[in-house]
Amino acid sequence: xxxxxxxxxxxxxxxxxxxxxxxxxxxxxxxxxxxxxxxxxxxxxxxxxxxxxxxxxxxxxxxxxxxxxxxxxxxxxxxxxxxxxxxxxxxxxxxxxxxxxxxxxxxxxxx
Amino acid sequence: xxxxxxxxxxxxxxxxxxxxxxxxxxxxxxxxxxxxxxxxxxxxxxxxxxxxxxxxxxxxxxxxxxxxxxxxxxxxxxxxxxxxxxxxxxxxxxxxxxxxxxxxxxxxxxxxxxxxxxxxxxxxxxxxxxxxxxxxxxxxxxxxxxxxxxxxxxxxxxxxxxxxxxxxxxx
Numbered sequence: 001x002x003x004x005x006x007x008x009x010x011x012x013x014x015x016x017x018x019x020x021x022x023x024x025x026x027x028x029x030x031x032x033x034x035x036x037x038x039x040x041x042x043x044x045x046x047x048x049x050x051x052x053x054x055x056x057x058x059x060x061x062x063x064x065x066x067x068x069x070x071x072x073x074x075x076x077x078x079x080x081x082x083x084x085x086x087x088x089x090x091x092x093x094x095x096x097x098x099x100x101x102x103x104x105x106x107x108x109x110x111x
Numbered sequence: 112x113x114x115x116x117x118x119x120x121x122x123x124x125x126x127x128x129x130x131x132x133x134x135x136x137x138x139x140x141x142x143x144x145x146x147x148x149x150x151x152x153x154x155x156x157x158x159x160x161x162x163x164x165x166x167x168x169x170x171x172x173x174x175x176x177x178x179x180x181x182x183x184x185x186x187x188x189x190x191x192x193x194x195x196x197x198x199x200x201x202x203x204x205x206x207x208x209x210x211x212x213x214x215x216x217x218x219x220x221x222x223x224x225x226x227x228x229x230x231x232x233x234x235x236x237x238x239x240x241x242x243x244x245x246x247x248x249x250x251x252x253x254x255x256x257x258x259x260x261x262x263x264x265x266x267x268x269x270x271x272x273x274x275x276x277x278x279x280x281x282x
Contacts, residue, residue, distance in 0.1 A: 012271070013243045019224025020244065023140040025154060029132050032158055036165050037125050 050100070057096040064089035113177040120168055128165055135178070139185045141244065145236040146189035148229050156192050160185040182255045186237065193233065227277050235270035242267055
């Protein structure tokens with residue numbers, strides 16, 4: 001009984017082996033490796049870009065707040081320069097937050 | 112040997128992953144083909160499976176077999192591919208149309224085996240490939256596919272029966 005099972009196994013194995021495939025695309029390995037290396041680099045780059053963006057955002061915001069407060073308290077009145085400073089602070093804040101959120105959503109897609 | 116290269120990749124040597132590509136691409140291709148039944152789709156599946164394996168290598172536990180872990184990724188990827196693309200299985204002879212008459216004569220056996228395999232349902236042909244070509248045990252097949260042991264046994268029995276019926280019909 002066991003011999004018959006073994007014979008059956010060998011017969012089916014031999015039959016199936018005749019239909020075995022070999023991946024004959026010569027560029028397969030290179031394409032795959034370049035994808036793997038690039039994807040990893042891209043992820044590292046995006047991650048460092050997000051870090052830099054975040055540092056710039058925090059730094060820029062702090063600088064603008066300090067400058068605005070400095071101008072406000074130094075002159076003890078609302079001057080053109082402090083209003084301009086506030087205006088740029090607003091623009092910078094919106095731009096950076098927007099880009100930061102865009103980057104975050106792209107990063108989610110990548111993952 | 113696998114463990115050595117796994118450590119290399121995890122230590123940052125991305126090129127060491129080539130070892131796995133060279134070692135397992137053909138096996139993965141055959142497994143993927145038994146499910147998707149199309150050479151181009153099988154290649155896509157294998158590529159995606161390798162990328163997933165690379166990304167998930169950190170989560171691989173070394174007490175398990177790398178092959179079983181990797182085959183599981185390939186199988187999942189292949190079934191996901193047919194679910195996503197709603198694949199309509201084309202005839203094997205469509206793919207042989209690019210071969211010359213001499214090549215077809217030379218590959219006649221291959222073509223007939225592949226046409227038999229195409230007639231089987233993806234689960235059955237996958238179980239046949241794992242059991243006979245990769246010589247995996249029922250429990251290992253169950254681990255790879257995520258199906259119960261009794262389900263694998265039933266599929267294997269049905270696949271054998273269908274294959275024999277197809278062969279008898281052809282003869």
